[in-house]
Amino acid sequence: MTDGYPTSLGTSDADSISLLGQNLTEDLMGEVGFGELALWLVTLERPTPGQVRVFEAVLVALADHGFTPTAIAARLTYLSAPDSLQGALAAGLLGGGSRFLGVTEDTGAFLADVLTRNPGQVPSDPDDDAGWDALALRAVKGARSAGHFVPGLGHPVHKQEDPRTPRLFAIAEAEGLVGPHLRLYAAIGRVHEQVLGRRLPLNGAGVCGAALADLGLPVELLRGFALLARAAGLLGQLAEERRRPIGMDVYLAVDRAATYVPPDPEPPIG
Secondary structure (H helix, E strand, C coil), X not given: CCCCCCCCCEEECCCCEEECCEEHHHHHCCCCCHHHHHHHHHHCCXXXXXXXXXXXXHHHHHHCCCCCHHHHHHHHHHHHCCCCHXXXXXXXXXXXXXXXXXXXXXXXXXXXXXXXXXXXXXXXXXXXXXXXXHHHXXXXXXXXHCCXXXXXXXXXXXXXXXXXXHHHHHHHHHCCCCCHHHHHHHHHHHHHHHHXXXXXXXXXXXXXXXXXXXXXCCHHHHHHHHHHHHHHHHHHHHHHHHHCCCHHHHHHHHHHCCCCCCCCCCCCCC
């Protein structure tokens, strides 16, 4: 038997609703923005205005990026099942993985791991670019020798610079919230060419992961924030699909371009 199920989030009775220890209707509705509430729900501490600004900048940066696979999946699911808006939204969210949206979590986790495994090599001076560069160089070399990609480097569309990256750095700098994850990420941007032999842009989703990690959010939850942002974008995609549908054209374009090829022979067994 249990004495109860403890929660620090929401409870209700016949006359009121409480959330985070506040009266929902009197203290929160009309007083707290959705981004602020989302951050508060995870950290259980009311964020500062600067933290809210950085957090909401991340949400805006990740909300929509055009006809990505997640948006196409949502639109085609809606075409197939217009009675299931939730299914179309879910289809788009389920596509958030290592290539789209998941980069936010992967980058944050990579940076956090480097910082955790090298505590004596993390510069005590946040402006010690040489020290950050040395740590970043070891991190990139380690990933390369292990045969791993460095998450957050490169973008399928923005080949020279992801325009979200410098803007988010500037916002975090203005709010005094450039922490070790963002500093290490910036250093990776400066030194990776020495190891990889080519220069790649710092991915906007990657800088979002670094910024969220510097807000003290658990790296295991960072993909959730990317999905939270993309849910808004997908809802916009579905609203546009109702106004100006393209799903049928996408389906027919693929269907009419399909060509039969005989299957490859099965490899011999044994």
